[in-house]
Amino acid sequence: MEADVVRSEMVLPPVMPFKRVQMGDKYQKGQSRGRYWKHLKQLLQAENFISLPLDEPNYLNIESPPSMYPSKKYCDITGFEAPYVDPRTKLRYADPEVFKRVRNLPNEHVQRYLALRNAAVIIR
Amino acid sequence: MGEIRIARQTDYDLFSPTTPIVIDNGGSTFRIGWAGESDPRIMFRNVAFRPRHRSTGETVTVVGEHDPALFKYFDCTRSSWRSPFDNNVVYQFEIMEYVLDYGFDRLGASSSMAGKVDHPILMTECICNPVYSRAKMAELLFETYGVPSVAFGVDAAFSYKYNQNLGICAEDGFALSIGFMTTHSIPILKGEPLPEGSCRTNVGGYHVTNYLKEVLSLKYPYHAPSITWEKAEELKREHCYVAPDYPSELQIFKKETKEAEEKKWVWQLPWVPPPQEELPSEEELARKAAIKEKQGQRLREMAAAKRSQKITDLENELHVLETLLSQLDEAELPEVASSILARSGYLSRQEIESAHSRVSQSLRKARGEPAVTVEENTDTATSADKYPLVSIPDEMLTPDQLKEKKRQIFLKTTSEGRLRAKQKRAEEEMMRERQNQLEEGRRLENPELYLEELRAKYKELSEKIDQRKRLKTNGNGNGNGNGTGNGNNVSGGTGRGERLNAAQRERMRLLTTALFDKGKGEDTFGLKDEDWQLYKLMSKDTDDDDDDVVDPDEAELERVAAKLQEFDPSFVGRAEAELMQSTQEPPRPRALTAEDYQVVLGVERFRCPEVLFQPGMIGEYQAGIDEIVSHSLRRLPNLDSSIKDRMCQSIIVTGGGSLLPGLEQRLETGIRATRPYLSPLKIVRAVDSVMDAWRGASVYAASELFSTQTFSLEDYNEKGEDWLKRYNIVYSLYD
Numbered sequence: 001m002e003a004d005v006v007r008s009e010m011v012l013p014p015v016m017p018f019k020r021v022q023m024g025d026k027y028q029k030g031q032s033r034g035r036y037w038k039h040l041k042q043l044l045q046a047e048n049f050i051s052l053p054l055d056e057p058n059y060l061n062i063e064s065p066p067s068m069y070p071s072k073k074y075c076d077i078t079g080f081e082a083p084y085v086d087p088r089t090k091l092r093y094a095d096p097e098v099f100k101r102v103r104n105l106p107n108e109h110v111q112r113y114l115a116l117r118n119a120a121v122i123i124r
Numbered sequence: 125m126g127e128i129r130i131a132r133q134t135d136y137d138l139f140s141p142t143t144p145i146v147i148d149n150g151g152s153t154f155r156i157g158w159a160g161e162s163d164p165r166i167m168f169r170n171v172a173f174r175p176r177h178r179s180t181g182e183t184v185t186v187v188g189e190h191d192p193a194l195f196k197y198f199d200c201t202r203s204s205w206r207s208p209f210d211n212n213v214v215y216q217f218e219i220m221e222y223v224l225d226y227g228f229d230r231l232g233a234s235s236s237m238a239g240k241v242d243h244p245i246l247m248t249e250c251i252c253n254p255v256y257s258r259a260k261m262a263e264l265l266f267e268t269y270g271v272p273s274v275a276f277g278v279d280a281a282f283s284y285k286y287n288q289n290l291g292i293c294a295e296d297g298f299a300l301s302i303g304f305m306t307t308h309s310i311p312i313l314k315g316e317p318l319p320e321g322s323c324r325t326n327v328g329g330y331h332v333t334n335y336l337k338e339v340l341s342l343k344y345p346y347h348a349p350s351i352t353w354e355k356a357e358e359l360k361r362e363h364c365y366v367a368p369d370y371p372s373e374l375q376i377f378k379k380e381t382k383e384a385e386e387k388k389w390v391w392q393l394p395w396v397p398p399p400q401e402e403l404p405s406e407e408e409l410a411r412k413a414a415i416k417e418k419q420g421q422r423l424r425e426m427a428a429a430k431r432s433q434k435i436t437d438l439e440n441e442l443h444v445l446e447t448l449l450s451q452l453d454e455a456e457l458p459e460v461a462s463s464i465l466a467r468s469g470y471l472s473r474q475e476i477e478s479a480h481s482r483v484s485q486s487l488r489k490a491r492g493e494p495a496v497t498v499e500e501n502t503d504t505a506t507s508a509d510k511y512p513l514v515s516i517p518d519e520m521l522t523p524d525q526l527k528e529k530k531r532q533i534f535l536k537t538t539s540e541g542r543l544r545a546k547q548k549r550a551e552e553e554m555m556r557e558r559q560n561q562l563e564e565g566r567r568l569e570n571p572e573l574y575l576e577e578l579r580a581k582y583k584e585l586s587e588k589i590d591q592r593k594r595l596k597t598n599g600n601g602n603g604n605g606n607g608t609g610n611g612n613n614v615s616g617g618t619g620r621g622e623r624l625n626a627a628q629r630e631r632m633r634l635l636t637t638a639l640f641d642k643g644k645g646e647d648t649f650g651l652k653d654e655d656w657q658l659y660k661l662m663s664k665d666t667d668d669d670d671d672d673v674v675d676p677d678e679a680e681l682e683r684v685a686a687k688l689q690e691f692d693p694s695f696v697g698r699a700e701a702e703l704m705q706s707t708q709e710p711p712r713p714r715a716l717t718a719e720d721y722q723v724v725l726g727v728e729r730f731r732c733p734e735v736l737f738q739p740g741m742i743g744e745y746q747a748g749i750d751e752i753v754s755h756s757l758r759r760l761p762n763l764d765s766s767i768k769d770r771m772c773q774s775i776i777v778t779g780g781g782s783l784l785p786g787l788e789q790r791l792e793t794g795i796r797a798t799r800p801y802l803s804p805l806k807i808v809r810a811v812d813s814v815m816d817a818w819r820g821a822s823v824y825a826a827s828e829l830f831s832t833q834t835f836s837l838e839d840y841n842e843k844g845e846d847w848l849k850r851y852n853i854v855y856s857l858y859d
Contacts, residue, residue: 002179002197009132010194011177012185016225018233018241020270023225027218037217040210043256057319059213059252062308064325064755067747071740077343079727080378081371094378109342116338118743 076113077101090114130188133165136232141272144244144825147227148279148818151209151304152329152780154188155818156227159246159825164818166230171205172222187226211326212250212306213257217264224269240270244834246825248279248817251308251322255849262848266837273834275825277853280310281317282820283778285855287810288315289823296767297774298753300791301817302736302781303328309752311760311771315856321760323752327739329781333357335742336364336732344723350393351723359725360732363389366786367730368793370737377727388726395721431490438487445480452476578688585681733784737794750794769803778810778817829857 005011015022038046049060075082075094082092086102089110093099105113114120139158148155150170157164168188175198176183184198208220228234233241245265249258258276265271280301287293299310299317305328311321337356341348367373377384448468455464470476567574735741737748747755753775757768775795777788788807796805810816824830833853840848 005194005197008191008194010186010190012187012222012225012229016229016234017239018228018236018270019225019268020240021268023221026221026268037215038256040213040215043213043215043254046256047254055320057252057322059254062252062319062322062324064323064747064752066745067738067740067751069738069748069751071745072738074731074741079339079731080374109345112338112342116335116342116742 076117090119130166130168130230132230132234133232134235136235139243141242142244144246144830145231145241146818146822146825147245147247148821149214149248150279150780150817151207151212151306153814154223154227155815156231157818157822159822159830161822162819163815164822166227168226170209170223171207172219172226173200173205174203175200176202185222187222209305212303212324213254214249214261215257217260220261221264221268224264228269238270241265242270242272244273244275244825244831245271246275246277246821246830246834248282248821249276250303250306251278251280251310251317251324252319255845258851259845259848262835262840266840273831273836275830275834275853276851277821277824277855278310278317279817279821280308280778281312281855282818282824283810283813283816284310284312284317284776284820285315286816286820286823287776287778287808290811292808292811293776294770294774296771297776298756298771300749300753300775300777300779300782302749302777302779304330304780307736307749307752307779307781309749309756311756313763313767313771316854318760319852321756323747323755323759325739325746325749325752326744327736327742327746327749329360331735331739331742332364332732332781333360335735336360336728339728339732340723340725347393347721347723359391361783363725364729364733364784366733366737366784366790368786368789370730370734373730374727384726387729388724389729391723391725393721393723435487435490438483438490442480442483442487445476445483448476449473449480575688578684582681582684582688585677585684589677589681733787736781737790748794750791751798753795754798772799773804773806775805775807776810777807778813780814782809782813824855824857827857833857 014024044060047058049058052058054061073082073092074080075098076091077098078094080094082094084094084099085092086099089102089105091102091105091110091113093102111120144159146157146159146164148164152170153167154170155164155167157166171188173186174183175186175195178197178199186198206216206219208214208216208223210216214220228241236242247261247265249261253276261276262274265274280299283301284293284297284299288295288297295312295315297312299308299312301308301310305326307325307328309323311318333353333356336359337351337353340351340356340359344351376387448464448470451464452473465471465473468476470479563574737750739746739748753772757763757771760768772795775791777791788809792805792807795807799805812819835843835851
């Protein structure tokens with residue numbers, strides 16, 4: 001290890017004296033550990049909330065319902081109010097100058113703007 | 125955030141095993157310290173990173189923030205910073221373990237001889253944490269760290285309790301905790317949180333920073349590499365604010381008033397002006413000119429030498445031919461003549477004469493004298509001489525002569541045609557010359573107007589061509605895309621109700637009639653040759669390729685463009701313009717200035733925090749943080765309205781996301797809109813929104829009755845998962 005890396009102690013040592021089981025023993029080298037952990041969605045599915053009584057609060061219960069205010073449409077590029085939508089790219093825009101910019105955007109930027117609004121169509 | 129390098133604490137052993145360690149396990153920051161203290165000892169970003177060390181090749185773990193310069197020793201491309209959280213729930217316990225390792229180590233646990241972390245642990249979690257996550261966390265603490273007892277609590281409740289003890293809020297109220305990925309509204313009644321009334325919306329500080337980062341990167345793609353997550357957080361922390369009324373704030377900026385100018389903030393990126401090119405000094409110029417002169421002279425000398433060489437060669441040849449001719453003239457006997465001819469290699473006297481004339485012509489040309497147009501004479505000679513038989517009527521000729529006559533007629537017409545073509549070309553040249561002169565005259569007398577006209581013509585032509593191209597590509601795109609996308613489905617684009625242009629309709633008609641009719645009988649499509657012509661008609665790809673004729677509009681466009689290039693200093697060619705647009709760079713006919721390296725935060729300053737109030741801006745169709753309070757209240761129908769009023773007078777805003785200026789005012793407006801008219805409302809920010817959760821937990825853990833709220837490994841094993849699901853601490857511990 002280089003001297004300044006050692007000095008900064010940024011790397012975790014492989015053996016920690018206050019642990020009963022060290023990381024190296026717990027997680028064998030070379031095994032893919034990412035798939036081992038359940039993501040939140042899978043966690044919640046496993047919880048089986050439907051079988052539980054409805055009035056007891058649980059993680060899904062306390063989720064907020066949709067907003068009671070109708071969502072306002074804002075221009076994707078400038079942020080002002082956007083009464084118009086470009087039919088080709090489905091981006092919202094506020095006035096004709098912005099429209100010119102919208103039409104001149106490369107496709108990558110169009111997709112990123114849409115993804116920002118969670119409106120991009122993901123083709124897998 | 126504090127210093128990047130965290131010093132290891134040295135007093136770990138001074139704490140008795142009964143002193144609990146308090147951990148605030150937050151989505152953005154991990155805080156750890158001792159119970160009873162006012163500040164956590166260690167704080168760092170709750171992320172871990174596993175790069176490969178370049179020289180040794182082993183994979184190491186790095187937790188929290190470190191000096192970025194040190195990362196050059198590691199290969200950081202294959203791995204990224206990972207968090208143990210998914211939304212606000214811990215799911216990745218390997219990373220959690222790395223984080224805990226680092227936290228305990230820096231707290232000084234490595235100096236202890238105990239072989240385990242021999243202190244009770246109080247850890248924070250989100251409200252209604254799924255039992256799987258809780259169980260796994262308890263397992264980790266018990267089995268890997270050997271912790272004797274564990275307690276879990278909600279960070280927002282701890283913050284509320286802390287502020288309650290300070291007198292900021294009452295026993296009944298709301299804790300509005302704006303976290304990293306989520307925001308919770310938790311009603312507190314008699315000092316205890318009511319999970320059944322709490323409400324969570326999935327927007328938090330992360331979404332604000334991410335929105336800012338994305339919007340700036342898209343607005344300034346040239347500077348995208350400089351707009352990192354850390355920079356975006358810094359900009360958010362320093363310059364973002366919440367607009368008291370979003371639409372009117374937008375109007376201020378839209379109208380570009382002076383107020384808007386003041387509110388804009390400019391981030392100047394580091395920029396070095398390009399070094400001024402020194403004007404070459406006088407002697408430099410003189411030297412360069414001299415060198416060029418010399419080179420020119422050398423070339424000229426070489427050309428002259430070649431030319432004189434050629435002249436001497438030709439003269440020699442001429443001389444030889446002349447001697448031959450004179451020999452032939454002198455020879456009286458035909459045998460002598462033929463022998464001379466045979467020796468010289470020429471077949472007849474005429475050949476020698478023609479060769480002679482040729483050589484003398486080229487000699488004259490080489491010498492620079494005007495060539496005597498001997499060839500012209502043959503052309504201008506009367507056609508009667510050249511084509512003697514043409515004028516004689518048919519009856520008087522023999523069959524051979526007739527054939528000869530036909531040949532001569534053919535030759536005559538072709539040569540006449542050639543003449544005519546030449547004349548026409550000369551005429552066109554003259555006309556074009558005259559036009560150019562006219563234009564020149566017009567330009568010189570009124571340069572401005574001329575430029576204007578040219579520019580207008582250029583724009584018109586380019587628009588026309590663009591439109592035509594777009595129609596074609598639209599049609600092509602529709603037809604081809606549909607064809608390939610739908611496989612055998614012939615009806616293609618009509619299903620989507622798109623309007624087909626004439627060409628597409630024609631294509632459709634051809635396809636449907638030629639290929640798919642004939643219900644009865646056999647398919648006789650390919651039997652006639654004409655049928656295959658259909659493909660030619662249908663195929664639109666051959667449209668442009670078959671056109672050998674250059675589009676007259678495009679030719680005109682080229683001409684106008686050339687003229688503009690010459691005369692208009694600010695003209696940018698169409699091809700260049702298209703290239704520029706596709707790369708999204710500003711046109712650079714001028715040098716870069718300091719302004720090109722500025723990132724202006726105008727609307728973005730209040731647009732990004734608006735995400736908290738209108739999650740629809742990022743596509744989350746949930747309530748904003750002002751609305752969730754009303755949802756919380758609705759979930760408590762059994763409460764008396766007087767209690768609700770009392771609760772609304774004691775709303776605490778806590779959590780890192782609450783540091784935005786203008787937040788409380790906006791919250792008040794928002795919540796007031798959901799409450800009955802003139803009902804009491806009071807919103808206060810926590811004393812220290814970021815630290816109060818840990819502080820509250822520290823106070824809690826230091827109280828004597830804390831040990832009644834913890835559970836140990838035996839409890840966990842005995843009572844099982846169901847009990848763990850219902851486990852909740854009591855927050856009001858009164859000694």
